[in-house]
Amino acid sequence: MITVIILSSRQLGYLKIPQQILQAVEFIAFISSAEHETLASSTRDWLTKIECVPIISHDGVLWKYKKEFILDIINNLPRIPGAIITFDEGSTFLASQLRDELRIPGASAEEIKFYRDKLIMKSCISNAGLKTPTADLLPTVAEWPPYAVLEQRYGSRMVIKPIDSAGSNSVFIINNSKDLGEASDQIRNINLKFEVESYIDGKLYHCDTIWLDDKLIFAACTEYVAHTVELQNGFPLGGRVLNPKLNLTQKLVNFSIKAVKALGLTSIVQHTELMVSPNGIITFIESGARPPGMLVVQMYERAFGLNILTLTLAVNLGDARLALSMTSNTPYPSLIQDAFYLVYPRGHGLVKKLNPLPIGLTDNIDIIFHAKKYDIHNGCRSNLDFTTTVLCSGGKNYVDEVFAKLINFKPIEYFS
Known part of the structure; x- marks a missing residue:
């Protein structure tokens, strides 16, 4: 039996764990008491143990757990953990610190700092000869x-x-x-x-990569609906998966490979944002040592039939056979169907009404409201301040039609 430490509950609800891993691994999750209160029963079912950890800081999006509290519990476990993993941006550095102190394999704090400090990150990328702001x-x-x-x-x-x-x-x-x-x-x-x-003008994309040692085993790209900061200006945030066969996809992946090789590969998974100018010049914006957030994991699963959190877990556990069985001989997965997601921001005022999807839009569309009538909203300060999510997949023509209608859809009405 292997013990695996998980930091943060973020994205755990989207993780699908194969039976062979459940039989061989005990999962101990370190989360806050607030996370514990909202943790889905389906996630509790496969966690062996849950430890609630004090939070020492919270910037509105990322929180930091008390390291000494976690260390004390881990040091009293009957065996040394085989891995410490997280799918949460805010816990990547803590995970690396714990690995260093406990001498557990995985990305070190020295490497993860290149993915957390945006100035160190850009300096490293620039030194590699890649364009940055x-x-x-x-x-x-x-x-x-x-x-x-x-x-x-x-x-x-x-x-x-x-x-x-x-x-x-x-x-x-x-x-x-x-x-x-x-x-x-x-x-x-x-x-x-x-x-x-x-400020770099152009279209914003992200490229998500997963590595098995120095072998790239997964690469996919998404075009953002708009710059991510536009959510705070009232526009929906979202993305649409790019066909792996497109020339643009190949260029974005090749650029990302150079970038993450400069930053370091032991993090296994990277989420890299790139801007493409009107004349096709690619500029590095930033990269995180984590899988993509929002609804990208679910979007990729619909588009490619592959759960990238499960793939990331397999690599973290050193299960090369499982990881390779989930991917093809090429890191570029086959596109099964087109897909996109949208996230709608909070507005200002008292919620009057939750609007249904436009008539005729029902097939392969999941809409989830994160608001209710009479809620009071005070605007959108970050990507966590949203009211509604939509996930859609299907043939290209159908997805084109749905996307065109939902980009201007107003899921929430407020009292004037």
């Missing part, structure tokens, strides 16, 4: 240069964001001095380090 650490708000000075280095449009957060948390698009002033007012009381970088 011009970026620097911002001083404290009181010492910020005026917009005119920043404009000389970063251009007339720039981005201010934390160097170590996620989910478009506290991201600001700066177009002028007024925007800069408003950003400074909001950031003044936020206990995070911020960077400023050039």
